[in-house]
Amino acid sequence: MTTIIYDHDIQTKQFEKLFIIRPAVLDDAEKAADLFNAASRAIGASGIETAESIRFEWSEPEYDLATSSLAFFTPDGQMIAFQEVVDYSTIPVRPRLWGHVHPDYWGRGIGTYLVNWAEKLAHRVFDRVPADARVVFTVGRNAKNRSAHDLFIANGYLPTGQAWQKxxxxxxxxxxxxxxxxxxxxxxxxxxxxxxxxxxxxxxxxxxxxxxxxxxxxxxxxxxxxxxxxxxxxxxxxxxxxxxxxxxxxxxxxxxxxxxxxxxxxxxxxxxxxxxxxxxxxxxxxxxxxxxxxxxxxxxxxxxxxxxxxxxxxxxxxxxxxxxxxxxxxxxxxxxxxxxxxxxxx
Missing domain, CATH: 3.40.630.30 (Gcn5-related N-acetyltransferase (GNAT))
Structure with a gap:
């Protein structure tokens, strides 16, 4: 049986031919709201993100958008994917990896790319946790989003049995x-x-x-x-x-x-x-x-x-x-x- 090895650098070069890839900035909040809401509508989830609430979250004192996020943009400027790593605890033993891909771009490997990017970035927590600490990377999904479940399982994440409920x-x-x-x-x-x-x-x-x-x-x-x-x-x-x-x-x-x-x-x-x-x-x-x-x-x-x-x-x-x-x-x-x-x- 042949083992398929994921090569992040090769994927980066391929995606850079199609998209502009860079960290998000505060001025991207409107575009992020459009992306987040499109992803929510596609699975029948409720709630409407606003640029105001996104700017508020991105401006949290301990969060550095420039070093903790990555976004994909089409040549005409539409944000079609976003990923972040939230690890600002002083003992970040459970960093959270969170992202969205626009439904028009599902099935192109962008989600897999972003999870791998986030994992690589999240390894920075090892410099800030006790040497004996258990370290767990966490992700989550709306229960209606079956494709996210498949993405997480394929990348080695296991359900915890814990669910946040509205x-x-x-x-x-x-x-x-x-x-x-x-x-x-x-x-x-x-x-x-x-x-x-x-x-x-x-x-x-x-x-x-x-x-x-x-x-x-x-x-x-x-x-x-x-x-x-x-x-x-x-x-x-x-x-x-x-x-x-x-x-x-x-x-x-x-x-x-x-x-x-x-x-x-x-x-x-x-x-x-x-x-x-x-x-x-x-x-x-x-x-x-x-x-x-x-x-x-x-x-x-x-x-x-x-x-x-x-x-x-x-x-x-x-x-x-x-x-x-x-x-x-x-x-x-x-x-x-x-x-x-x-x-x-x-």
Whole structure:
């Protein structure tokens, strides 16, 4: 049996005859939005990417678009493929490889080329992880995208059984209940608390046993979280609802006024319960509070994202509150080096 060896350099020369290949720049955001949306429409996925949201993601403080991305353009300037490597954790033991190919260009080997390019680039993490660390490269796909499954399997990635799920509830014209604070607790918004460091500390505690969590310096993680959650486009302090026991935040739901992929939906960006307070119904309380407040602001749909294999059973909480799975995104991984597991895996 003959073994076919993939030669990246030969493929590069062949593709360079047909396409302009270079890292993406911020001014490419409109073209990227067109590409991402075309790929989503082709598989029947929901959500509309905007140039604004893409520029926001590409401008994250620790992300370097110039050294972490590659894009294909036709001679007339259309972006027809994009790939990136996200590895800005201070202990990047699970770099994420993510990309899209325009459906008009499927079946030409571009996806295989980009996965190989990304793997080669992602090897840079070995200079930044402990010598004994297990290193795993990760990819993911919308569950509707069968061709991506085939691409990943062909390149040695295996399904993890973990799926990120978009949960959605359709609210009717009857206002959802406004849940009272459980006995001994009180409701507080971020407008009243005015302490985002305290809020992040509670979130970090609640997600410390979340699958994939890697322990990093508090200041590093707070800065990364703040750049996203406190940006003026998203930050709505009057919609951050917290249950407090004395001075301690024990449960929270940090809401946005809309899901940036589906603006007609209210969005629960982050929700959690600290470990010592789980199993008392506090997660459901902050979720119902979110439904009530989003409804008051005119939203008749509310969405959030959750690990479908959550170690805390969060997905079951959301389903019991009336939400359903609207989209599912399946995870795959390839072990590049065995060793000590530095990320939370249950």
């Amino acid at each position: 949960m959605l509830i359709d609210l009717d014209e009857t206002m959802p209940i406004d849940p009272p604070a459980p006995d001994g607790l009180r409701w507080v918004t971020m407008t009243e608390l005015n302490d985002t460091r305290k809020a992040y500390s509670a979130h970090r505690e609640a997600f410390r046993d979340h699958r994939g969590f890697v322990e990093e310096d508090f200041e590093v993680m707070y800065k990364r979280w703040s750049a996203f959650m406190l940006d003026e486009k998203y930050f709505a302090p009057d919609m951050w609802y917290m249950l407090m026991d004395g001075d301690a935040i024990v449960a929270y739901a940090f809401n946005w006024r809309e899901n940036d992929l589906n603006p007609d939906e209210g969005y629960v960006a982050q929700l959690g319960v600290t470990k010592a307070y789980r199993g008392r119904g506090y997660g459901k309380a902050v979720l119902l509070k979110s439904f009530h407040e989003q409804w008051k602001r005119g939203k008749r749909k509310v969405s959030l994202y959750v690990d479908g294999s959550s170690l805390t059973g969060a997905n079951k909480l959301y389903m019991n509150a009336g939400m359903h799975i609207a989209e599912s995104y399946e995870s795959y991984e390839k072990e590049m080096r065995p060793g000590k597991e530095y990320s939370q895996q249950g």
